[in-house]
Amino acid sequence: MNKTANSMTQALSELKCLLGDRLSTNLTVRDHHSRDESWHEGRPPDAVCFVSGINEVSRTMEICSRHKIPVIPFGAGTGLEGGTVAHKGGICINVSNMNSIIQVNLEDMDCVVQPGVTRKQLNCYLHDSGLFFPIDPGADASLGGMAATRASGTNAVRYGTMRENVLSLKVVMANGSIVTTGRRARKSAAGYDLTHLFIGSEGTLGIIVELSLRLHGRPEAISSARVYFDDIDGAVNTAIQTIQYGIPIARVELLDAAQMRAINQYSKTRYAEKIALFLEFHGSHASVKEQAKTVGEICADLGGSEFEWTTYEEQRREMWDARHSAAYAAMAVKPSAKVYVTDVCVPLSRLSDCIRETREDIEISTNVPTFLLGHIGDGHFHYVFLVDPDDPSEFERILQLSERMVQRAIRMGGTCTGEHGIGLGKQKYLQLEFGETGVELMRTLKLAMDPHNLMNPGKLVDGG
């Protein structure tokens, strides 16, 4: 038995003592933990630990560290860049059973949760409190995973992303020690910003085991509407002007006609199958009315239809459920297809150019079904491509198309990902975006905090 195999055997035996049945080497379980929701090829971990508390994560990490075993944190498995693939083998730490809401502080509008709590679970819990947590990626992701990937969603244009809504974290480090990164105060000038260091670190610097989150008051009034356009420029420019006018719009989502068709089919809705903006306004009754009036005028100027209001709460919920399922709806158009999903984000002034050039590129490069949807108030959009699994050369063409999309976004002052993260899929773009010195600094941080390259190795930045 070689040294590595021997280390793994010893580690598994210690982990068995610690976790009993909650350590699994069952093939089905391992297979379930081998991938996320992305196109990246799965690879199962050697075992999965279903941890139940901070100290267990710490002890698990300490055992793995001593035996130099890679560790992959796992929440809901809804990532989109291969962040949970056990790329180099090792132990998967599944935190989904750490799903308690520990504390809600109504007066301070914050809460403390375990990392396995999902965004829907939290908002369900908060239902009668007058508060809500706004960050909403499409999937019902775990909050630990959302912090780890710096997740975003439809409300980010008004409420920010995970970057703006995490007050503090508890994190288990590579050596098993537990760090608390901040306090519940709304601001602080004390020391290095450890909180933001872990937000978006994708499990490569430590495992998030507790989160203090900022909550927001449910607005007095909420209004949603759809508005349709004949051309994409009109829709995009409506969003841009809305932001530039300083209107505090809560949601402004772009969907192209193909995406609308997919949604109608998947969510059994009957929306017009045209280029659409899904809008939402939050505020006092007067403010919502005022916002809607101004945006309505911008729409009319730019060739938009009348607003199609969602009068009842159920209609509103139906519309946003449909929006949150948009990627699943796109996939369902051709269930046999290999799905490629990507996202970029650019400064608002370049959004129109970036979308137009990307569409032109798609037009001349491929015939596969494509779906455009975007959180365009932030300059952020996604493309979903459905590729014939038996046509590897077509998939290769889509990868090249996606590469050009990233290069275009970066050339325009943007970023290679607005919310999906780097994972396995976008590592090669880090250098384009941050230069050699930037990537070098990331590697320095990685090695300082994880000298044996055990924390989700091979993801984000290469620590090997």
Add this chain to the structure above:
Amino acid sequence: MNKTANSMTQALSELKCLLGDRLSTNLTVRDHHSRDESWHEGRPPDAVCFVSGINEVSRTMEICSRHKIPVIPFGAGTGLEGGTVAHKGGICINVSNMNSIIQVNLEDMDCVVQPGVTRKQLNCYLHDSGLFFPIDPGADASLGGMAATRASGTNAVRYGTMRENVLSLKVVMANGSIVTTGRRARKSAAGYDLTHLFIGSEGTLGIIVELSLRLHGRPEAISSARVYFDDIDGAVNTAIQTIQYGIPIARVELLDAAQMRAINQYSKTRYAEKIALFLEFHGSHASVKEQAKTVGEICADLGGSEFEWTTYEEQRREMWDARHSAAYAAMAVKPSAKVYVTDVCVPLSRLSDCIRETREDIEISTNVPTFLLGHIGDGHFHYVFLVDPDDPSEFERILQLSERMVQRAIRMGGTCTGEHGIGLGKQKYLQLEFGETGVELMRTLKLAMDPHNLMNPGKLVDGG
């Protein structure tokens, strides 16, 4: 000649070649760079470099690094925790001549500036653009310094602090290499958050040489008012309820009667010398009216006076100038005094308790003049103490009082500083706030990025 002195001589000779007359060893110049605006005892650097561009900072840093000479960055010198004191000698890098506004992107509502640009300079430049930069510490600080100390101010309750308003930085590292930390896109999930790593790092990880800042649209309507209270609880609870009601108030500032007296004297105003809130509302005309109405009702409920509106733009400017000069006004009450200024920040629900207990503690501990002022919408307040310079035991008592204030804030879930930073003065509280593992992680980061402990050594966290 010993080795250190020899290194310094060689470094100075190389720096002379690089900078010519812009390297100064003049005693007056060195003395001017020996301190900030705080009570910390000054110590002059061995020389001051008046750098004029990024490459010069990089080459200066490379020279100092090669000769193992400490480097202290210097902007406007308005810090409050001794951040610019040349604690261990070395070379001061003064960036105040790097004061160009490089780019304003109206459509994206952002700008790119050199680090020596001050906040007033930027807003003056933006005057006709319809945009403004909201972060406003009392002093007319440099934007590089403001990022380095994670500065805040009166508008933070609505617009956030430097943490929320820096999009990206260019930073010169200890070895002279230049890192760009991010892009102009409004959000990104790409890689470690290098931007936030430098915000609040107080020059101990790198020198900020360029900033991309988020700008905000000037609101359609602005209304300011003063409201007076007989007791502090009424004023504090007005602020707390305003935030809890979700009113997007732009400014809500607490000043006690002593502070109001000092302001009247210093700024030649004729405000009531009572406990006061200075309020400001931003938004559309309708929204400002609505906000003011609701806050007016809260005030009335809690024993506040009628609003004293600032009807004219000049009155508004006078009031906020007076507020920004509040600390200087306090100091002017007794120009011979040794001034001690401190700040803490707690969760909103504990603000009332924290201020009350602090006032009680002051009452039984000292007779020196004290001045309370706070950005209380954030749970953040300051105390200024004026101490007889010939009474070291009194100063010692004030230090102990301040220590209890910090301990109290931390016990209540708060932080040892909301905006002044750690510098020399608050290092001993980092462990109380972040625990041993947190401070250890900060030290790990420091040593990874600055292995020879040359970047503003002895500040924030001890890298020695």
